[in-house]
Amino acid sequence: AGMRFFLQYVGCFFAFFSTGFLIASTWTDCWMVNADDSLEVSTKCRGLWWECVTNVFDGIQTCDEYDSIYAEHPVKLVLTRAMMITADILAGFGFLFLVLGLDCVKFLPDEPLIKLRICLVSGVMLLIAGFPGITGSVWYAVDVYVERSSLVFHNVFLGIQYKFGWSCWLGMAGSLGCFLSGALLTCCMYLFRETSSGRLHSAYSLRKGYSSAATVVTNVHLPSSQTATAKMYAVDTRV
Numbered sequence: 001a002g003m004r005f006f007l008q009y010v011g012c013f014f015a016f017f018s019t020g021f022l023i024a025s026t027w028t029d030c031w032m033v034n035a036d037d038s039l040e041v042s043t044k045c046r047g048l049w050w051e052c053v054t055n056v057f058d059g060i061q062t063c064d065e066y067d068s069i070y071a072e073h074p075v076k077l078v079l080t081r082a083m084m085i086t087a088d089i090l091a092g093f094g095f096l097f098l099v100l101g102l103d104c105v106k107f108l109p110d111e112p113l114i115k116l117r118i119c120l121v122s123g124v125m126l127l128i129a130g131f132p133g134i135t136g137s138v139w140y141a142v143d144v145y146v147e148r149s150s151l152v153f154h155n156v157f158l159g160i161q162y163k164f165g166w167s168c169w170l171g172m173a174g175s176l177g178c179f180l181s182g183a184l185l186t187c188c189m190y191l192f193r194e195t196s197s198g199r200l201h202s203a204y205s206l207r208k209g210y211s212s213a214a215t216v217v218t219n220v221h222l223p224s225s226q227t228a229t230a231k232m233y234a235v236d237t238r239v
Helices: 002-027 075-101 112-153 166-221 228-238
Strands: 032-034 042-046 050-055 061-065 162-164
Touching: 002 075, 002 112, 002 166, 075 112, 075 166, 112 162, 112 166
Parallel strands: none
Antiparallel strands: 032 042, 032 162, 042 050, 050 061
C-alpha cells in the first residue's frame, strides 16, 4: 500500500507540472526569439498567437496579435496550435482523473479497484497527451532550426534571424513529463491492480468456503425427516 501511495503522488506531481508546462507553452509568446540579440536593442519573440518586442534598456514590451484564426497562416503555425491544444486538453483531463483516483481523495472510498482503474485511465490519457505535445514542439523547433540553417548556408540575411525559445522548451518538458507520469500510472499501477484483484478473489473464495462449511455443519445438526421405521411405529401406536 505504501508503494502504491508513493507512485500515485509521484505521478500526480509530474502530471501537475507537465500540464502546467504544456498550457504555459501554448499561451506564451516566445516560441521563436531573435538569435542576434547582441546586435539588437530589443528582444523579439514570436508565439503561436502574437509577436512581442521588448526594449532591452527600459523593458517596455509591445505585442501585436496575429490575424484571425480564419485567416491564412503558415502550416507550421496552424498544426502546432492544433497539436498543443489537443495535448493541453488531454493532459488536463488526465490530471483531473488522477486527482479523483488518489487514495487520499474521498471519492468512492469503498471501491479500491475502481479508483485504481481511474488511475489507469488517467495514465493512458497522459501518455496520449505526450504524443501531440512532443510532436508539435519538436517539429516547430526543427523547422526553425532548418530555416535558420538554410539562410546561413545560402548567405541570406533578412535583418532578423530566429532560434527556438523557452516556450518551445516548456512544451518539450511538459510532453516528457506526461510520458513519465503516464508510464508510472499505467505500468506500475497495473501490477497493483492485479495484486488487489487476486486478494479480493482469495477473500471471496475463503468466505465462500466458510459459508459452505457452516451449511454442512448446520445440516448435520438439524433433525432428519422421519424414516420408514418411525412411521411404522407411529401407525402401530395409533392402532
